[in-house]
Amino acid sequence: MATLIVDDHPTALLDHQWLNSDQALECLKAIKERTENQLRDFSLLFNPTLPHSIVTKQYRYKILLVGKTGCGKTSLVRALMGKEFSTLNSQPTLGIQTTNIYWPVRINQSTKPVFMFRLDFWDVGHTSSTRFDYIDKDSVDSLDMIIFVVSAADREGFNELHRLIEEKQSQCSPSRRFISLVFITKFDQYPVLTENDANEFQTKYNISVYLLSNAYSTMRLATGYLNLISEKLYRRDLELTGQL
């Protein structure tokens, strides 16, 4: 079962309960598969259409996934779409691939506006990024968030994580701060890392760490993670514009 380490912001900027309302159901209907309880694959000319009376604005965010080959970056994107998180039989990613996830949010303000967040997940194949310089340059441009993915069986990778985070921070523009998150995957498969390791890392570096198992990925779990990601992105936007 996936474990969520408690977030450090007690006051939410987004109204997460709104997702259970009739209005939210109408939004979710536009972004979900008709037959299965998972998010749809959208494309360049196929976007969710929602009435302007509900959704007032759309915001676009760039989220980069960083991690070693086979740690489950692509599988994490699958899980965030409510699809099965499975690293079995998966093929290594070649170069960069971007997947767009649309997620509606309602802001905790007096007017209660509803925004559609377009989360562009940039999944970068580790082998390609180490061999071809251009991939790193393109992927860190105008970043909003980096999700560092590490396998629970990879102690060495976990120990190097902080150095990697610092390296990425140095590559990005200091005026445009990005958010860092850590996902530890495959927690049900011969884990070397423990929850204690994750807790210690979170406390020491003040970076949120989430644990994910291969099994039990559902839309409910995806909803939780997408809410978290949206919350952090919105908070950062307000901080950058001096509204918080």
Next chain:
Amino acid sequence: MAYCLVFVNTNNGHPLLVRSTNILERNEHTPEIILNLLERPSDNQIPLALIGILTSSYTFSTKFGITLRSCHTDDCTIHFHQYNDHLLMCLLEPTEYDVPNECTQYKLVLLRTLFNMIIGYEYIDKISQTNPQKLENDLNLVKYYVDTILNDERTFSFGDLTQCADTLCGFDRNIMYSCLKQISDNLQCEHVSITLSNRIIASSTGWSRLTQAEQYILTLLIALNDYSNDILPTVRDMPVYLDSIDRSHNYRLLSIRVLGQVYVSILCSATPKMSEFESTVDRYCHSQTEHIQNLNSLLYPRSFHDNIIFDHNVQALIYVNRQTHFCVSTLEPTKTSTPLSRTIKKHRYGLLKQFYMEIVRIDKEQILPLGNINNETKMNEMYMLNDDDSQIEHKCYFLREQDYFELYVLFDVNIPTIALRGIAKKTLMMLRKNL
């Protein structure tokens, strides 16, 4: 069709990559079975001793100035392809399939093109001598694509057999060509293509100048996730090497999923950025959304526009235009409200493929060699009735016109044999007008 590929270092006999379709077929089952397979080596995996024998047979004959191209056992044919001075590709196939040499050799060309395109010939050549362990890891990148080439039932296309680019038929290409030209001019890129799944809708001159094998592998890379039931990314940026242009320098295959299974792809160098590519394609394709939507729904998966209607006895067909090097095929010629089951499609695909290979085999044999050696008599028509225990299982017809236009049709078994020729002729005439 069962195949096995072994990519081996001839210096020490160490296998760098081994893929087998038997294992692949099992992998399509539950995760438990896969785990069992991983834990217990199955009889489908090739023993190291056999790989050693294959390698030593090849190197032994080379020492005596003999290049071993293939050898046979009672049940298996082994084809050898020297990748470079110290790397060897061995393709094993059951002898009972009796695959024409031309088809096997092209499969090896496709595999070689795949390795070169994704990893790079010069890199493989260098690293195979300095760090074979790293090469073994790098080859993980190509596994999925190798599996798709070996197990072509995933794609249900015939480009790998006909050595022509798979395309679609019966629609107005002008709108897509104009879209393609605008994108090409704006990005100053001469290699552009628009595809539907792994079939080309429109491609620039630069793209069509690439080798047939390169075009096949590129369309495979573009449509990759269509076969894997995985997420469908919007934009992809893959580093590729193109031997026909410059094998020492990597290019970028930028590909965007416009709508459904329709992709726009370019081959470029450092520019444009992914975001620039996305906005350019959006700018020129947005006004054509309805047209692209129609293409996607009318042509997929039948490959022919709704206005092309085939005789109800036609179950599957391949049409090849050797002049333009394009082919078009369908396993469901009649449009129905419910899609055809995968089992039926697999069956039809297998039969049509077998028939195509039978024609290739007969075609390549010297017909009427007596007398004039220069007499190149070509077989232009042939029908085949395959039976099992005196019961006819299926009927096929081959027709060629003017050396370039070929039609291979799989008919319903109940069609009167006398009607095969007339329907085939009429079908070919209709298709020649469209492609």
